Amino acid sequence: MTIELVARLAQANILAHGDHARDVTCGYACDLLSWVMARGQKGMAWVTVQTHLNVIAVASLHEMACVLLPDGLEMEGAVLEKAREEGIAVLSSPLSAYRLCGLLYQNGLHDLPG
Amino acid sequence: MKLAYDLHLHSCLSPCASEDMTPQNVCRMARLNGLDLIALTDHNTGGNLKAFDQAAREHGLLFLPGMELCTAEEVHLLAYFPSLEAALEADARLPHLRGSMKNRPDYFGQQTLVDHRDRVLGQEEAFLLGALATSLEETVSWITSFHGVAVPAHIHRSYGLVQVLGFIPQSAGFRAVEAGPKDQIDENYLVLHSSDAHELGLIAQKEHLISAEKNLDSIISTLQYGITV
Numbered sequence: 001m002t003i004e005l006v007a008r009l010a011q012a013n014i015l016a017h018g019d020h021a022r023d024v025t026c027g028y029a030c031d032l033l034s035w036v037m038a039r040g041q042k043g044m045a046w047v048t049v050q051t052h053l054n055v056i057a058v059a060s061l062h063e064m065a066c067v068l069l070p071d072g073l074e075m076e077g078a079v080l081e082k083a084r085e086e087g088i089a090v091l092s093s094p095l096s097a098y099r100l101c102g103l104l105y106q107n108g109l110h111d112l113p114g
Numbered sequence: 115m116k117l118a119y120d121l122h123l124h125s126c127l128s129p130c131a132s133e134d135m136t137p138q139n140v141c142r143m144a145r146l147n148g149l150d151l152i153a154l155t156d157h158n159t160g161g162n163l164k165a166f167d168q169a170a171r172e173h174g175l176l177f178l179p180g181m182e183l184c185t186a187e188e189v190h191l192l193a194y195f196p197s198l199e200a201a202l203e204a205d206a207r208l209p210h211l212r213g214s215m216k217n218r219p220d221y222f223g224q225q226t227l228v229d230h231r232d233r234v235l236g237q238e239e240a241f242l243l244g245a246l247a248t249s250l251e252e253t254v255s256w257i258t259s260f261h262g263v264a265v266p267a268h269i270h271r272s273y274g275l276v277q278v279l280g281f282i283p284q285s286a287g288f289r290a291v292e293a294g295p296k297d298q299i300d301e302n303y304l305v306l307h308s309s310d311a312h313e314l315g316l317i318a319q320k321e322h323l324i325s326a327e328k329n330l331d332s333i334i335s336t337l338q339y340g341i342t343v
Contacts, residue, residue: 032277032278033278033279033280034276034277034278034279034280036280037280050187050279051249052187052249052250052279052283053283053285054279054280054281054283057280057281058280
């Protein structure tokens with residue numbers, strides 16, 4: 001799945017254009033960064049309410065495709081700048097995390113790559 | 115000199131702490147345990163600091179005024195101040211950051227305000243266990259604006275910096291962290307081992323020492339720079 005398709009399904013604004021060549025291969029939802037650090041995957045779309053700079057560090061560590069913020073959350077400029085540098089797309093959706101995960105799953109984005 | 119310390123204590127004002135955690139009880143227990151230096155760090159408030167400051171003085175303990183603040187990320191951050199006045203000034207600004215939720219004592223516990231003789235002055239009505247509106251870095255700057263120093267609490271436990279945010283962000287400029295005695299911490303940090311006592315029996319024994327002069331400015335700069343200066 002492309003990042004554009006994720007953004008369309010999520011009705012999301014793209015706050016940072018990452019590396020749009022990255023294929024979105026799987027999804028995950030969690031707000032504890034230490035937890036995600038142990039479970040992240042390449043190409044992951046990660047749904048979280050955390051907007052701290054460490055989110056981008058964890059996402060780039062795993063070469064994730066995008067970070068998806070629910071409930072219309074925003075991210076600070078400096079954090080978005082880092083996301084662009086690291087090639088991580090940041091999307092902000094008006095939908096809840098629950099709804100986002102349901103939508104993405106229904107459209108074929110599962111929790112494991114492949 | 116080396117001071118035996120416990121820099122993470124809750125009073126009866128924290129809803130989750132025992133009602134026995136009054137100024138006289140805590141100070142007596144700290145003396146029995148052989149401590150030289152204690153800090154009061156209630157959740158998102160400095161409401162009992164004045165009472166503890168006075169009681170600690172009576173019992174010959176050095177008292178560091180503090181708070182345990184919960185940032186928007188739900189990271190627990192200890193704030194320590196160089197004087198009671200600075201801490202009370204910060205406390206007066208906290209209602210702006212705390213939000214409007216009221217405590218539910220039946221659900222969360224009592225939030226008891228006391229004087230230095232353990233007399234009950236009343237109940238704090240604002241809910242003290244929520245997250246502040248400020249992010250981690252904003253909360254650090256806020257603490258610094260009152261000449262205080264921020265130390266992340268129990269970094270590997272629930273609500274700890276590393277537990278929530280995965281690792282210690284360099285941007286926040288921490289030089290001291292609180293951790294468990296068995297935690298592996300980068301040697302560049304001054305590591306504090308305080309009790310986080312919510313009841314009298316859990317206050318630290320004389321087992322962890324900090325190198326500093328016996329005054330608050332020296333303690334604050336030790337925490338600020340990670341070394342005794």
